[in-house]
Amino acid sequence: MSQSPESPPPNPGPAPAPAGPGAATSARPPARNPGTALDLAGVQATRVNAAAVASRITALAAARPVAAAVRPAWLMRAIACTDLTTLAGDDTPGRVRRLCAKARLPLSPEAQTALGAHRPLTTAAVCVYHGLVETAVRALDGTGIAVAAVSTGFPAGLSPLPLRIEEIRASVAAGAREIDVVITRAHALTDNWSALYDEIAAFRDACGDAHMKVILATGELGSPTRVARAALVAMMAGADFVKTSTGMEKVNATLPAALVMMRAIRDYHARTGARVGFKPAGGIGSADEALAYLVLLREELGPEWMTPARFRFGASRLLGDIERHLDLTLTGRHASPDHFALG
Template sequence: MQTTIQQDATHQLPQAVEPRNPGMELDLDWVQAVQANTSAIERRAKTLPGRRSVKKEHQAAWLLKAISLIDLTTLSGDDTEGRVKRLCAKAKQPVREELLETLGMSGLTTGAICVYHDMIETAVTALDGTGIPVAAVSTGFPAGLSPFHLRVEEIRQSVAAGAAEIDIVITRRHVLQGNWQALYDEMKAFREACGDAHVKAILATGELGTLRNVYKASLVCMMAGADFIKTSTGKESVNATLPVSLVMIRAIRDYYDRTGYRVGYKPAGGISKAKDALVYLSLIKDELGDRWLQPDLFRFGASSLLGDIERQLEHRVTGKYSAGHRHAIG
């Protein structure tokens, strides 16, 4: 089974693996020159699910890789310490030990745990010594419309509480109004408030109007120093889609070609089936290459995805599908 998942204590902390994107001056000429051929993008995206067929032991290897890339997430109004502790236990042991032993992958964990600020301390304590980072959503998530100084302070408080990664939300009206300087300044302030913690910029692509806007917003956030760009909060009516992912991934590729810095990508919302994870992994491999198939450069924002992957792996080992309720997440 061909898959590579490092097991050292800090392998999933992005700052331990890849030089951080320092950002650059806002290049409005580059931003304004962006074009997006929507019909061509949609045609390309439509072909993706049928282009690669991963079977048998290769499928198992790719699904195990997907587990290592999941930001296991709970972002509900009724979150409790108990739920977060159970989620952390699942992150540490995402698949039954006997299955992992059979597959030769003992010690596999998810990429991170993602929670609201109020649950950071609980998650950090539960994950102590595991090397699994805690990510926190911030800046008035999910709308991002609280006063600016409070959004910045929320980042600082989350970092002080122990979050190693901060998922921020941008102000969508900056994109819709074409105010790229305001978006750049906002993102740069958020990056500075994060300090050593890595920052994922949530674009809320379902609310940006056009694929061209998605491309421009991706570029501006990377210019301002985003370590990751992320599709969605998971709370919009439209979350991660293949056309949006293709646009954001190509923006990442253009930025890398221009600057030499790799920026990560995180699709979030609506990715709940193992077969969907395989499509996204193949898209990343085709468009960006194997280097991006590591936790410091690619994450799934998901919760129920892990349960379906576990069912597929159990079928691989036993030849039988188990009931979904046997794979509770939190």
């Protein structure tokens, strides 16, 4: 994408985190994205060529096969970067406790040992509706696994703004360390970028210390250029993560949308030094798909982004497929699905 060279550079953010390619990420919480003023000229000058995006995705699929020998390491990293999610109308405390148990032990201890995991593997977070935050917080107490709450009138985001802001506050008070907010798509669809900026900035304000993931609902934005612009506005307004989808749109996470958002993150990093995270969500169900996203991440943003601090999968089915895939690696056989613990 391009940004107008004439537009003034936005307020510089903090100095870039010290991680370089391949470097270990720090154990302390990563610096947050402080946001910048809205650089409207920069947003409007951003253009994305859809056909070129598609051709990059196609080319990369052939260019970066993940060798069988290193695939377990990649897939375990995918697990570590997963927001294990349940967002159904029939969710109950029991269901959520079960999911949290899976988050604590996504692979059997035997499999983890056999695959050479460096430490007990967990998912990055469990993602639920507000009403189940407290249940999840209790179930995950002492694990370091974050509870994420979808918020702001998820998934459509059309409830009154004060209610949406109040919803964030309530989830934070209930113990959610991460808040996944949805944007008013109409702002993006009508190029009302200042309204979008103000809305997201207000969300960020309500989040306090909780990290904010901004869901763009890319499947409803209509063009990659609009996706890129919305991602930039979200980052300027202080998003810690930009996220593709709620999982409820007709089209959810796609590699082209991911590419466009990653490039927006890269440009924002180049201008401010802030490393914003990326979360593809919705419809990612197989180990192979997960690898494709991780390859794209490595190529477009670099290995320093391949960490839960900067990358998440929002998924419910994915973990099961990765588990089966890793088991196949270990045993050379396809196991019965009942061999694996339910989430």
